[in-house]
Every structure is written in C-alpha cells, then in structure tokens.
C-alpha cells in the first residue's frame with residue numbers, strides 16, 4: 001500500500017474506533033495503537049525518510065496533517081467519554097467513601113438553661129412536668145385564687161380564644177393541673193413558655209419562659225423554700241451565692257416574696273448588671289395560699305407547701321454573661337487593674353450577652369432599664 005494510503009487508512013480507522021469508544025480505556029487503546037510508541041502511525045515516521053525528494057513536501061504535509069487530525073480526534077473523544085462518564089450516576093457515586101456528617105447544631109440557650117434547671121431540681125427530688133400553652137381560664141386564674149374581678153389579672157393580661165381558653169400567662173397553671181391529678185406529696189418543676197399582652201417594639205415581645213416549682217407535703221415552710229432556692233442557685237451560679245427574699249404579692253401564695261440572688265458579676269459589691277444593688281431578682285415565690293389548696297381539693301389543715309416561678313431569660317443571660325466573664329478573665333488575667341476598666345468590661349459583657357441571646361431579654365426586665373414602670377407586668 002502506498003504510504004499516503006496507509007496514512008489515510010490509519011486516520012480513518014482511528015476515527016471510526018474513536019466514534020465507537022464508550023469509555024476512557026477505549027480511547028486510550030486507540031491512542032496506543034496509532035500514535036503510541038509501537039503505534040501504526042508512529043511506525044510510519046522512519047519511512048518518511050525514504051520518500052523520494054520530489055514527493056517529500058507533499059508526503060511531509062500529509063503526514064503532519066494526519067498527526068494533527070489524530071491528536072484532535074483523540075482529544076475530542078477523550079472529552080466526550082469524560083462528560084458521559086461524569087453524568088453516569090453509577091460512576092459518580094463512590095460507595096466506599098465515608099459518609100458525610102450533617103453539621104451538628106446545638107441547643108438554644110433557653111433550652112440549655114431549662115434543661116440545666118430541671119437537672120438541678122431533679123437531683124433534689126423534683127419531677128420535671130409540663131402543661132399546655134393553651135390553658136383553661138380556671139387553671140390560669142380562678143384556681144390560683146384570682147377570680148374574674150381580681151385586679152392581679154390585669155397585670156397578666158393575655159390572649160383569649162373564642163372558646164374562652166387563653167394563652168397561659170405563667171407556668172403556675174401546671175401547679176393546678178398537678179394537684180388536681182395527684183394527692184400530696186407533690187414535688188414538681190415545670191419549665192415552659194408563657195404569654196402576656198404587650199405592645200411589641202424592639203425590646204418588648206409577647207412571650208417569655210419560666211420554670212415553675214411546687215412542693216406540697218405535711219411539714220413545708222418558708223425555710224424549705226429558701227434552702228431549695230439557695231441549693232439551686234449555688235449549683236447554677238456557683239457556691240458563694242446568697243438568697244434574699246423581699247415581701248411581694250401573688251394571689252396564689254401567702255406570704256409572697258420576690259427572691260434575689262447575689263449578683264454573680266460583682267459578687268454583691270454592685271455593678272451595672274445589678275444596677276449597683278448587689279442583687280439580681282430571679283423569682284417570685286411564696287407559701288401556697290390555702291385557698292388554692294382548697295380549690296384543688298387538698299386540705300390546708302393537713303398539708304402545705306411552697307411554689308416559685310423563675311424567669312428563664314434572666315438565668316440564661318446571667319449564665320452566658322458569667323461564662324463570658326470567666327472566659328475573658330482567664331484570657332486577660334493580669335491586665336484587669338482599675339475598677340474603671342472592670343466597669344467597661346462589664347458593659348461589654350452585657351452587650352455581648354444581649355447580642356448572643358437576642359433582645360427578648362430586655363423585654364422581661366433582665367436589662368438595666370432603670371425605669372421600673374417599663375417592667376410593669378412584673379415579669380422576672
């Protein structure tokens with residue numbers, strides 16, 4: 001066969017083989033057979049030297065053109081099979097690869113606080129309970145010694161449904177539900193969401209979280225209430241915490257108190273977090289009013305108990321601020337000299353805590369708003 005025909009035949013065969021090639025291996029086989037070291041086209045190279053001088057330009061051009069043509073055909077075939085292999089799901093899926101982990105989220109700071117509180121109370125023998133957010137008016141108010149005309153109802157104004165039910169304004173109805181379904185002794189905590197009517201703005205919302213506590217037995221006193229809250233606070237905040245009680249009013253407790261814990265930021269010395277009082281208000285509490293016991297069928301002559309309601313937002317804020325404070329103390333130890341410097345850092349911490357937890361904290365009195373009228377709904 002003439003050299004020129006051989007060249008053309010190689011290109012033609014290669015073009016056909018490449019058109020039929022289904023994968024990279026088939027393309028590679030054509031490359032090896034033609035322009036590979038022992039390929040048919042490579043073998044023609046030495047023969048070119050033997051071409052008579054008059055034919056050399058023509059043959060040389062044909063040889064080079066064929067070489068370029070082969071390179072082009074191979075490249076195109078390579079791209080084509082690569083694209084089709086990529087589109088084949090069976091080839092794309094490598095079942096031997098380790099699985100991809102979904103990024104692990106983490107619990108919301110409020111959930112963390114609620115769980116932490118429940119765990120602490122559980123160790124003291126309290127059972128974690130829950131109740132519905134949509135409540136009967138009886139459980140939310142009447143049974144708790146706040147009949148329809150009671151002025152305390154307006155302080156906890158909330159949202160009513162057409163059927164007369166409401167969005168609970170505190171977690172205290174869980175007390176009623178528990179006592180209605182169980183004889184004393186009772187020892188429960190009930191964390192959850194509550195609602196009150198408020199005009200929404202940047203620092204006021206319509207819901208917040210509380211944790212309710214109830215302990216009914218034969219011999220329960222204010223001393224038990226105080227020691228329980230103290231035990232809680234020392235576990236939640238740290239060992240040097242003190243509890244202070246101030247007289248207050250709730251229709252469902254008698255006597256009623258507001259409970260303050262030592263400000264964990266300044267240890268009671270006074271700082272912007274506690275508005276220089278050294279104390280942080282954390283709970284409403286008191287001895288369960290005998291009327292409440294009667295309303296649920298308990299005999300106030302044979303049993304009595306205490307109840308408390310703590311604001312989760314405030315506990316969360318303090319806890320986050322505290323952890324951040326401890327962290328920054330550790331990382332800047334040695335450089336905290338003047339009290340002014342500490343003041344500045346406290347403020348940064350408060351800001352940081354608000355930023356981390358959202359502005360809802362401010363709406364429930366956890367902020368340093370010096371105007372007490374803004375906290376008129378009496379939330380913790």
Ligand code: PHE
Nearest residue numbers: 170172250284285307308309
């Ligand atoms: N339920 C009260 C409130 O929301 C708090 C409280 C609970 C007070 C239990 C006394 C006893 O403000």
